[in-house]
Amino acid sequence: MITDTEDTVTAPGADTIPGIVRENTFSIGRFLPLKGENTLINGETPAVGTLRTETIHQAVRVAGVPLPAEKMNSDFGFIILSLSLLLLALLIVTARKAVVAGLTTLSFRRQPTPVPPGTSEVLTWPPVVRNIFSALNIGLFAAVSLLSAGILEPNGPAGSVWLTAIIAVSFIAALMLRHLTSIVTAELTGWKNPLREYMNVIYNVWFTNAILLFILNAVIFFSPLNNPIPIIIAGLAGSTILLFIRALRLLVIFHKGHISILYYILYLCALEVLPVLVILKTVGVL
Numbered sequence: 001m002i003t004d005t006e007d008t009v010t011a012p013g014a015d016t017i018p019g020i021v022r023e024n025t026f027s028i029g030r031f032l033p034l035k036g037e038n039t040l041i042n043g044e045t046p047a048v049g050t051l052r053t054e055t056i057h058q059a060v061r062v063a064g065v066p067l068p069a070e071k072m073n074s075d076f077g078f079i080i081l082s083l084s085l086l087l088l089a090l091l092i093v094t095a096r097k098a099v100v101a102g103l104t105t106l107s108f109r110r111q112p113t114p115v116p117p118g119t120s121e122v123l124t125w126p127p128v129v130r131n132i133f134s135a136l137n138i139g140l141f142a143a144v145s146l147l148s149a150g151i152l153e154p155n156g157p158a159g160s161v162w163l164t165a166i167i168a169v170s171f172i173a174a175l176m177l178r179h180l181t182s183i184v185t186a187e188l189t190g191w192k193n194p195l196r197e198y199m200n201v202i203y204n205v206w207f208t209n210a211i212l213l214f215i216l217n218a219v220i221f222f223s224p225l226n227n228p229i230p231i232i233i234a235g236l237a238g239s240t241i242l243l244f245i246r247a248l249r250l251l252v253i254f255h256k257g258h259i260s261i262l263y264y265i266l267y268l269c270a271l272e273v274l275p276v277l278v279i280l281k282t283v284g285v286l
Contacts, residue, residue: 071159072144076199080140084214087133095126103204134210139168141213145232194257198250205246212238
């Protein structure tokens with residue numbers, strides 16, 4: 001009997017199966033992981049008995065870093081800045097000459113002596129709008145500075161709103177008290193023109209300072225700053241320089257009016273240095 005045999009040829013082929021499968025953990029979906037007990041070699045199929053299920057009853061969460069509490073109400077800051085921009089645009093469009101002429105009073109160059117505005121002129125709408133603009137931005141910057149520096153603790157979103165309102169109203173009250181004091185002093189001493197000119201300088205310095213603080217407030221609220229302290233320091237430095245210029249302008253006005261330097265020192269201590277010390281003592285800096 002002749003038996004036929006088939007000749008078999010082994011065809012070479014590329015082996016794409018890894019020698020050892022290092023993973024021994026499998027999963028079905030997201031909630032039923034399967035873990036193998038043995039390491040698979042050469043792609044062997046594991047037996048069903050070698051797999052066991054583990055049910056995840058509770059998701060494991062990694063503890064994150066909580067966001068810091070909001071010290072300043074950003075919505076309220078946006079409202080104040082929008083209102084300030086509207087007031088500034090109104091002044092530029094309707095009273096540009098008065099604003100520019102007022103800012104030139106800060107210069108130390110010899111200029112033609114203008115007639116200082118009287119008490120009734122101070123209560124007209126351009127100075128009133130200018131003072132409201134100054135009060136809003138100075139109050140907002142002061143509130144941001146006190147809360148960011150940790151001098152005062154924020155009492156919720158409404159706390160920053162009330163703090164800004166209190167500072168702004170106090171600023172207006174102090175400005176009106178300074179104006180009333182200057183009127184009484186002018187009537188008693190006869191220095192009407194020098195004191196009127198100095199009051200005009202005071203209003204213009206505060207308005208210039210408010211424009212600077214308006215820009216810094218916008219940077220604090222609308223830029224991704226992690227630490228606003230450098231911006232606050234820059235604002236305080238600018239305000240200090242403007243107050244120093246105001247004191248020098250007072251000296252020039254008193255010298256031009258042939259007023260004794262002794263009165264200048266008394267006026268400077270009573271209405272410039274003393275209020276600042278009282279404010280610093282009130283907020284707890286001193």
